[in-house]
Amino acid sequence: MRRLGPFVLEPRLSPSRAAVLGVSLGAVVFALLLAAAVFYGYGRNPWQAYAQIGRGVFGSWPSFSEVLRRAIPLILCGVGLTLAFRAQFWNIGAEGQLLAGAVAATGVALFLPVPEGWRLPLMFLCGFLAGGLWAVIPALLRVKLAVNDVISTLMLNYVMAYIVEWLVHGPWKGPTMRGFAYTDRFPLTAQLGWLPGTRVHWVTLALGVVLALGVAFLLARTRLGYEIRVAGQNPEAARYAGINFTAVFALVMLLSGGLAGLAGVGEVAGIHRMLRSPSHISMGYGYTAIIVAWLARGNPLVAVFTALFFGLLFAAGDHMRIALGLPFQIVGVFQGLIFFCLIGFEILLSWRVGLARKGRAWSGQIGS
């Protein structure tokens, strides 16, 4: 037991599902309250602003569909990250893996001589492999050379971003684009269709949901999933049980990065229909997906819903810019606040907090 100001903290051995849900929701609500201060700072009434955003986002099907559109890459990246996080592999590199997928898809779309019916499936396949292999690099670095995974995955994001910049300014710069740093437009057979009246490339959306189910099954019911959970929860026990770390981490990252790669395919084939500057293609989906996976607490099915929530935030950002005249960067502020509160509220999961009764003896600093 520990005492903190007027509070008493008691350790909680394994928090219940309800506690996890309650604490997570509490953190999000608290973050939104903090964000209200930002609205004040801009001289706007926060409650009216929230109401206006709510009306704007949920007002019509086309505007609500923007939530879905934004959620698609978040679902794919987020589900992939839940897998990596379950293995305690800190993949901060979904952004770069997404871009790798986008590059591979562009290559197939523009330069590979294949039968037209094969083009889209091949784009998805190559995008998956590109994202996955890009992610296998830090996995091998960690297993073989003990290179910190956070650093290596993060740094590879910049490497891939500059590769994209180089491609669109250099060898892949489209002759038809009159000097803009874009590749040529994808042929029609390399473009994904939209749900009518929206920009929702539903093929990728469906893929995301199916893969979320797949990853959930993989974790719960397969030998690989079991080994991932053991290696993540207790590497010593995994060594003791003879689990092959190289294989497990390479596979985890192949899948994790591959899913991010698919998100990249979706963005270039479903939205932009060309390769262009990395900041246009991704808008930081790979980073937001970290929060998506964290909020889902490593559960791939929950990640679908948390991805939708962050899709909502992105869509809300559009409205804030247009209807309230606030800078789009405010989305980043919101995300930061939410992540900050989530981590801050974490203590409530491992400790039960109560008020200290008066007159009770102080019970020492070292609880055990």
Add this chain to the structure above:
Amino acid sequence: MVGRLHAPTPLPSRPALVLLKDITKRFPGVVANDRVTFELRPGEVHALLGENGAGKTTLMNILYGLYRPDSGEIWVKGRRADIRSPRDAIRWGIGMVHQHFKLVLPHTVAENVALGLAGTPFWAPARAVAQKIRELSQRYGLPVDPDRRVWELSAGEQQRVEILKALIRGAEVLILDEPTSVLTPQEAQELFKVLSRMKEDGHGIIFISHKLDEVLSVADRITVMRRGRVVGTVLAQETNKTELARMMVGREVVFRLTKSTCQPGEAALRVQDLYARNDRGLWALKGVSFHVCRGEILGIAGVAGNGQRELVEVLTGLRRAERGKILLLGREVTNRSPRLLSDLGCAHVPEERIRMGIVPALPVEENLILKRHHRPPFCWRGLLRPRAIRSFAHRAVEEYAILTPSLRTPAKLLSGGNIQRLILARELSGRPAVVIAAHPTYGLDVGATEQIRQLLLRQREEGAAVLLVSEDLEEILELSDRIAVMFRGEIMGIVSAGEASLEEIGLMMAGERRSPVRSEGT
């Protein structure tokens, strides 16, 4: 014989050195100390006896200022003491030697003693205390060189440094927490001599232990604790082992396990001239050779840190052998993977059961299939088969009497004894040919210890070759058919349990080689 359950009250003329009065301390879910009263007189060794979890260490941590009691009073030399921190405790003349030493390994002995010592000069504090160290070590027979670096010292020498630290700080009361767990029998005898000299000087010593024999030989009075309460205080001269054990456990305890005579079969595990390094790259095993036959238990005795851990790791595929050979059922398996070794029938009960033996967050049933999760019936074409897993877990929980609320309960919520039973259930249910058990009963209560030992004996009777590594000599003597003693990475000798004397084993633990050298093995 029934001992007096309450010692006479102290004479009013000479107040007790320490009086703990009605101490109560609660932790979430348990009462660690329930109205405990304990008294230490000048010039006595007062043993605090009890099983793990009986509340001995909690009580001493309260006296040393590491915990604050929920209620109760502490009196030192007739004055009410308010001890809020170890610093306060030292000011009151109380010193503590923890079970795990609190020394700065790269520093010298003198530097360690000077650390945090009041009144040392700012410049060269170590030099100032070196003289004092020599004085005190002469007086009490605690030979130690103030200029040696602590990491070079043996565990016994490090313990002396801890005692000196307390003495230099003016401790009149010395608390020793399980002091003999790191010592050879001879070193323990040395320690007892030191304690008697300190006694003569009027010091009071609190001796925490769960070993009956040593408590009887060293203590003047013995206070027995069980489940947070004092069962009674008895004079050492007026009691015996049986009575103490009954007080400790709360029922009669049988000291001898029934053990059939050993009928060794062919050698299931053969180790030849094995060399391996420890984590720091130094040689931990230097030419170790032995064999274990089916139907026998080979005990590996030795003071902790003489290569036992590395030996177990090499034998289970967790550490590389630099030289030498390991043969499992006649097949060479040197430096093969842990998975292959386990598939070939080599079970491993690891030393650190929570850190290595289980996955704490995973449910009991999934912990029970660890190591066999990749084979039928638990796994088929890469898919887990929940029904097979569940029915196996059901049987294992029943057969090995694992107390768990459900099969889905995370393993970390089980008690130590149940975790160990879980590990044994997993390791033994595959009918292994070789069982490697490292400290299998460490930290378990008497009941669980008894069961675990029975399980190991049953393995032996069913024809498994059992390698038992333990620092508990009593356990080694009780279970083993032959005993190998390790010292600094070598085997000093192998004796059969029938003809082994405690003294001979003790000498080997201290590095005396038995002749003829290495008659066994090759």
